[in-house]
Amino acid sequence: MKKMIVILALMVPMFMLGMADVNAQGRWEFLGKRAVNYGLDRDVIPVTWRDGAFDGLKFEVKGGALNMRKCIVHFENGGKQEIELRHNFGKGSDSRIVDLRGNNRLVEKVEFWYDTNNRARNKAVIFVYGRH
Structure with missing residues (x-):
């Protein structure tokens, strides 16, 4: 019986920490995607205000490689926020x-500059997600 109590006493804090982590991550919402062109280019992903306020963003690249040069959230x-996102996405x-500075911001659009060096000829598609 003592072993059972000790096990439960150890599991409850671990469970509580896990729940806190899930809640800290918030709820993610898909904001838009863009198939990028080859070479050096700029694209904009518009975000409608009805999507709500966000305190964070995340980017995902599928289909091909992309070298992110610059990203500005409007x-x-x-107001604007330039994001230091210089990254080679595979x-x-x-x-x-x-x-996002200020937390819970209404995003109008996400503007980004990139280049591709894609030998496979598969266009990269960038997905943008917002965290509530």
Whole structure:
């Protein structure tokens, strides 16, 4: 019986820590995607305000490789946040979670500059997700 109590006493804090981590991650929502062109280019993913307010973003690349040069998030109040996201995305890779300054911001659009060096001729597709 003592072993059972000790096991339960150890499991409860571990369970609570796991639940706290899930809640800290928030709820993710797909905001948009863009199939990128070959070479050096710029694209915009519009985000509708009805999608709600976000405190973080995450980027995922599928289909091909992409070298992210610059990323700017435009907010509905006219503000901007440049994200240091210089990263070489391989096929099927994703970014770190990017915190938005001010928390719970209404995003108008995500603008990004990139280049591709894709020998396989598969266009990369970038997906953007927002965290509530």
